[in-house]
Amino acid sequence: MMRLPPFRFHAPETLEEAAAILADKGSDAMILAGGTDLLPNMKRGQHTPKHLLTLRRISSLRDVRNGSGLSIGAGLTLTQLLSNQTIRKDYTALWQAAKVVATPQLRNMATLGGNICLDTRCNFYDQSKEWRKAINYCLKKDGDTCWVATSSKTCLAVSSTDTAPALVALGARIRLVSSAGERVIRLEDFYNNDGLDYLNRRADEILSEVILEPVSGWKSTYWKLRRRGSFDFPVLAVAVAVKFTDDGTVEDARIVLGAVASMPMLSTDAAEFLIGKKIDDEVIRETGRIAAKIARPVNNTDLDPPWRKKVIPEFIRYALREVRGDDISSLRQRVAHQSRS
Amino acid sequence: MSSANGFSIVGKRRVRVDALSKITGQTQFADDIALPRMLFCKLLRSSLPHAEIESIDVSAARDYPGVQLILTGQDFPVEYGILPVSQDERPLCRDKVRFVGDPVAAVIAGDEQTADEALGLIEVHYRPLPTIATVQEALKPTEAPLQEYAEEGNIHRRLAYSFGDVDEALENADYVFDDTFFYEGNTHLAMEQHAAVAAADPDGRVTLWSSTQCPHYVHRALAKALEMPAAHIRVIACPNGGGFGGKTDPFNHEIVVARASMMLGRPVKICLTREEVFYCHRGRHPVSMRLRTGVTRDGKLTGMHLQTLLDGGAYGSYGIASTFYTVALAPTTYHLPRYSFQAGRVFTNKPPCGPKRGHGTPQPRFGQEIQLDKIAEKLEMDPAQFRLGIVEKPDRLTANYLKIGTIGLAECIERVVDKSGWKSKHRKLPAGKGVGIACGAYMSGAGTAIYWNKMPHSGVQIKLDRSGAVTVYCGTAEVGQGSDDVLVGLVAEVLGLEPIDIKCVTGDTDLTPVDLGSYSSRVTLMMGNAAIQAAERARALIAEALAERLETPVDHLEFAEGRVFNVADPTGGMSFREAVICAEEKHGTLVSVGSYTPPHKAGKYPGAGVGPSPTYSYSAAVVEVEVDSATGFIEISRVTIAHDVGRSLNPVLVEGQVIGGVYMGIGEALMEEHTTRRLAPKLSDALLHRNPSMLDYKSLTMHDMPEVQVEIVEHPDPNGPFGAKEAGQGPLLPIMPAIANAVYDAVGVRIDELPITPDKVLKALKLKAGGREARIGPKSFPQIDWPEPVFVLPPWEGGDGTASNKPERKRAAKMHAMDKVITP
C-alpha cells in the first residue's frame, strides 16, 4: 500500500492553541481536517509537511450558529452539514453541492473547511511520486514545465471543490484566525487564479467559519458535471443564486463556474445582463452564452476539453431554468446524476 | 428429494458455500496472511518507457537501516512467460526496460515503509531508446525492436487463414458491407490488488501463497525461473478478490518474493499498490478491425473477411492466443459458409495486454454485431428477425472446424425480444430513446492447454472416511466466480448429501490434483466433469459394499438426503456415515479420483488449437438507452439479457455472473479506457499510463448501473456436467454492441468505436445536423503486409480440416455453387 511520509502530529484542544502552533511552525506545518484530500496527497509526495495539526479536537469548529444569517464552523463534516435543515431549505446550492462531493464514506470524514481549501487538481499532478518522476515532475511541484501548456509560466491546475462555487454564489464570507488576530473576507477574495498559489491564506491562518447572509428573496441551485453518479470531482460546476422581486424580475444575481479555472469564477457580465430582466427562454439562452465566456477548460481533467467547453452554456441554462421554477429533475438526474434534494 | 428437474441440488437457488465467510470478512486473501518473522518487498519500477539499463547502483539502498536484501535482474538469469512461444519476461529487467512500470530492482526489508524508502536510494542509469507509442509507430521498420523475437520489427505476429474462397463468396453476394471499427483497451479492475507471500522451508523448498487464477501455471513458471524442481515448490492460490483474467499470468513479483524468501530463510510478502496493478495489466487489447461481409438479398451471409490488429504492449503474455481469439470465434453464432481472416499484434512501450473476460472476442463481436445492425437496416429487416434467420444449427462444424454442440441462441433472441418489448420499441420510441440488440458466444473451456501435453485438464480427488466426512480436492482457484460452490454442489448431488456436508480444498499444488486454472471459462465444465466422475466412483465403492450388506442389487441403491437405501424401501437402508463405514470395512481406506480431458479438435490445420471448446455458451441482449442531445450523455435505462448456460447448476451464481458481465460491459462501452499519455515528443520521451488509479480510471459505480433482467436459457450439452456450460464471460459480449445499436436507434448516429463517450455522440450529432455521415469511427484499417493465407476447405466443400495451399484444392472450392454453400 502507499505509505505516509513521516511527520509530527499535534492535536490542540482550542483554536488559540492551534494558532500558536501554526505561528511557531510556519510553513513546516499543515492543517489536517478530515484528511481526505491531504492524506492521499501526502502519500503521493505532493505535500511533505514536517508537522500535521489536527482540528478534530476543537469542538467550536463544528458549531452552526443562527444569527441574522448563518455561520457554519469549518470543521463541520459534509455529512453533518447535509443533516442541517436550515441549510437544506435556505441555502439550496450549498446543500446540493455538499451532497455530491465524493462518496458517502468520504463525506463522513470530509469537512467544509477542507473542501474550501482543497488543493487544485491536474492529471499530471495527482499521480504518485514515481509517476511524476517519469515526466520529470511539473511546475506545481518539483519541476519546471507545465505539461498541460508547455509555454505556460503559471500552473493551470483546476479548482475542484464543489462547495466553493456554491458558497461564492451565495455571497459567503469566511473568518481566518491566527495568533496575530483575525480577518473576515469574501470567499471569492480567498482565491487566486493560479493553480500553484491558489489561496490567499497565510501559513499561520486557520479558516474557522463560513458566514452566510440572510436569504430572503434568494433562490439558488448547483449543477455538477461529472462522469459518474458518485466518486468523481466536478469537471464543471455551475452555481446560480438569484434574488427575485415579487413580480419575478431579477433584482440581483450571482453566477459562478467551478472547475474551469484555478479558482471559482464569478461572471459579473452575466449577472449584469440578468439584473432587471425576467428569466424567459431567450434571457436564459443569452445568459448561458455570456457566463460561459469566463471558462477555459484545459486538458488536465476527465473528459474531452472541447466537449466540456461546449456543454458549459447548457449547464448554465439548466441551472437558470431550475431557479426560475421549471421542474427539470429528470434531466438533472440524467445529465448531472444528481437528485434535486 | 429430487425436484422437478430430477436433481436435488442442481438447479436450486442456493447461497454459495463461501458466501458467509466472505461477507463477514473472514476469508483469507493473500494480503491477509501474516507469518512470523515476515519481511516485506517493494519493487523499483522503470521511469522510462524504453531504455537499456547501463548500470544499477544499489549500495546506498543496501546500507539503509532495516534493509535485508536487494535483488536486480542479475539475480534472475532465466526468462519465463505464460506461453511457450513467448518466454520474454524476467522477474526483474536485466538489459532493457520496455514500459514505465517494468520492474528493475527489489528491496526486501523489515517493513514496507523501509523498503519503500530504500527504493529511492537505488540509482539506475539508463540509455534511452526510441519510444514506440502507437500501432502506427510499431508498424514502421526499426533497428531496435522492443522484442528480438518479434516476427518483423515490432510486429509480434501475423496470421492469415482462409476457410474456402471468400473473395468469390463476396463477389457472389448481393451486397458487401465493408466496415471498420476500433475497440479501446481496458483493464480488469479487480477489487483485490495482487499480493503474494513466499516462505522457504529449511530443507530448501518454498511455498508461495498468491492471488492467482492459475496456481498450476505459476508453479511451472516458478520452477523454470528459479531453476528448481517443481516438486520442491508449493503454490497455493488464495481466494481471489476478483480476477477477470488479470491474475492468469505468472507475475514477476511472485518469482521475486519466492527467490528472496529462499535467500533469506524468512517469509517475504508483497502487496502491489493499485498503480502497480495497472502496470501488471494483461487486460483487453486495443483492436482495430475491418469486416467485409457478403449477404444475400434475403438476409443470408455468404462469407466474411475479418481483419484485426492488436496493440499488445511491451510483452507477449497470452498475446498470440489473444490474436487468434480475435478471429477464431466469429463463426460460432451465425452460419458463415466461408470465412477468412488476417490478424496481427504489435509491440509498443506500454503495459502488456493479455486476457480479459471474453479474451479477444468482445472486440470483433462489437464490430460484427454493429455491422449486422447496419445490414438489417439496409435489407429492411428487423435486426432480431434477421439474426434468427442466420443462427447456426446445433451439432455441426463451423467453416473453421469448431464443433458446435447445443445452441440456445435462437431461444435467447426470442426471450429478450419478448421480455424487453422489442417489437413495440425498435424504431418506434420517441426521439432520444432507443433499443439495440446484439448476441454473443463463448467457449466453455479451451480445448487445448497453454503448453502441449496429453494429460487431463482437470483432476478431482475425493477422500471419505468413517466419520462420514467427505473432502473434495481440486487444483482450481476460487476467484469469486463460485467454483468452490460448483465443486461442492456437484459432489453433493451425486452422493445425495447437502453442500454443508462436504469440505473442499482447492488451488494447492501440494494437496490437490492439477487443474489448469480459472481462465477461459473452463472450470465448471472441466472440473465439474472430473468431480462427477470422482463422485460417481466414490458412490460405486459405497454401493458395492452396501449391495452386499443389504443383499440388494447395486442399481437398486439410491443416495439421497444423507442416506443410502433400496429404492423399493426408502425407510430402510442406513445413514451415509454408516454406509461409508461399511465401504471402509470392505475396501480399506477410501479415495476416488476423476479427471477430464476435452474431446479432440476437428481442425487439423496449424493453429486449429485456438477456438475449439467442448461446448459454447450463447447470449442475446436488448439494451434500452436514453441519449441527451444537448450533452451527448447516454443513460442506460434497462438491460434484458438471456444466456444459454446449458444447465443452471445454481441460478443465483448464474445470475450473478450475468449481471457482473453486464456491469463490466456497460463500463467498457461507455467509459473505460486503459490508455497512455505521450508528452510533447520534442520535450520528452515519456509515455505513461494516463490514469492508474480507481478515481481516474473510470468504471461504473453502482449509481450508474441500470436494472437488469436475466433470462436463463438451458440447452443442456452432453459435454457439460449435467449439461452445464459457462456463464462467466459470454454474457459480457452482447452488451457493448447492443448499446451502440441502441444509440443509433435513439438518435441515428453510429459510434463505431469504444468507448462511446458523450463528446463522440455530440460530434456525430453535429455531423448529422450538417447532413454529413453521422458516424464516429476509424476511417481505414492500417496497411500491413500479410502472409499468404493458410487455406482450408470448409467441411461442406469437401474439406477434412487439413490445410492445403495446393491450387487444385482451391479450385475444388470454387466449383461448389454458392447457393448450395449458403444453406448446406
Ligand SMILES: Cc1cc2nc3c(=O)[nH]c(=O)nc-3n(C[C@H](O)[C@H](O)[C@H](O)COP(=O)(O)OP(=O)(O)OC[C@H]3O[C@@H](n4cnc5c(N)ncnc54)[C@H](O)[C@@H]3O)c2cc1C
Ligand atoms: C476519491 C475522492 C473523491 C473526491 N471527490 C470530491 C468531489 O467530488 N468534490 C470535492 O469537492 N472534493 C472531493 N474530494 C476531495 C475531498 O474529499 C473533499 O474536498 C473534502 O471536503 C476535503 O475536506 P477534508 O476535511 O478531508 O480536508 P483535508 O484533506 O483535511 O484538508 C484539505 C486541505 O485544506 C486544508 N485545511 C483543512 N481545513 C482547514 C482549515 N480549517 N483552515 C485552513 N486550512 C484547512 C488542509 O491543510 C489541506 O491543505 C474527493 C476526494 C477523494 C479522495
Ligand code: SF4
Ligand atoms: S497545470 Fe501544469 S503545472 Fe499545474 S499541475 Fe498540471 S502540469 Fe503541473
